[in-house]
Amino acid sequence: MISQKKLFQLIFLLILNGLFFFTSCKKSKTRNEQQTQITVTIEPLRYLTEQIGGPYLTVKTFVPKGLSPETYEPTPQQLVDLQKSKIYFAIGELGFEKIWLKRLKESAPDTKFIRVDSEIKLIDTESESHKHTSHVGHHHGIDPHIWTTPQNMILMAQKIYEALIDIRPDLKDTFSTRYDQLKKEMEQTHVKLSDEFKASGSQQAFLIYHPTLSYFAEAYGLKQIVIEEQGKSPAPSQLKKIIEECKKENVQIIFVQQEFDQRNAEIIARETDTKIVRINPLDYNWEKETWRIVRALTGKN
Ligand SMILES: [Zn+2]
Structure with missing residues (x-):
């Protein structure tokens, strides 16, 4: 017959065993399921990174929504x-x-x-060959807004893919499949965008406060006219020149963004009888936002 002392010892051992089993279950998450943390500057980069890394990554965007990635200052935290x-x-x-x-x-x-951006042909706003973006009121130097065309997005995605398989070689096959799929979708989007602009005929000119769509304009034969003058509001004389150019180019659309000044766009819209369209090229949903811009430009809004 089993003594009471032995019985207690047995129960104690069983409980201990159960506890051990429970904790080891919790720890048995494989490395595959562990999330790697990545930080990116803007939402379109989070979009690309998540398309490739999917559920294996936690991606944080450094510049908060609604704030300008040109002037943002980080918090100590x-x-x-x-x-x-x-x-x-x-x-x-x-x-x-x-x-x-x-x-x-x-x-x-x-x-x-x-x-x-290392594989992308960057637009130098000071170079002579750069003709698609109007120099009126443009800031000088390299134009950073590379994420506005699918072809640039493919080159950016490639950099992201290479870096991700470098830190998570265990997920190479998964990342590779997802990257190929993303690339295929972006290539299809490029064809659709080209067809859309070809079908709509004449070259469209548009006005925008900040030159966010330079690469987009260059890729699809559009003319971008910029209101901002070296990152600041234009002087009245400059504003007058922009209004004249708008009339000359038969501009129908003025794009404004929440991160930048809208007052000058409203003045010009009144003077030239053009339509203001709010866009957000910093949106996470890259594809949806691109089509909103295209529809505004082709008059299908
Ligand atoms: Zn910018």
Whole structure:
């Protein structure tokens, strides 16, 4: 017959065993399911990274929604949080990045910093060959708004894909399949966009406060006229020149963004009888936003 002492010992062992089993179950998540944290500058980069890395990554966008990636200043807490990220994907030449990237690197020495613009033919607003964007009121230097065409998005996605398989070689096959799928979709989008503009006939000119659509305009033969003058509101004389150019180019649409001044666009819209269309090229849903812009330009809005 089993003694009471032995019985207690047995029960104790069973409980211990159960506890051990329970905790080991909780820890049995495979490496595949572990999420790797990544930080990116703007939402379109989060879109690309999540398309490729899907459920295996936690992707954080550094510049909050509604704030300008040209002038944003990070909070001290963001600098601390950044240390948890394995990679920071930067566009490369955004105003915020030009000022802050060096300091971000210093505060997160174990994080890899990768710019996604290295394979893209960058638009230099000072070069003579750059004719698609009007120089009226344009800021000078490299235009950073590379994410507005599907073909640039493919080149950016390639950089992201290469960096991701470098830190998670165990997921190479998964990332590779997802990257190929994304590339295929972007190529189809490019064909659809080209067809759409070809079908709509004449070359469209449009007005925009900040030159966010330079690459888009260049890729599809549009003319972008910019209101902003070196990152600031235009002087009255400049505004007059822009109004004249709008009339000459038969501009029908003025694009405004929540991150930038809208007052000058309203003045010009009144003077030239053009329509103001609010767009958000910094939106996560890249495809949907691109089609909104296209519909506005082709008059299918
Ligand atoms: Zn910008």
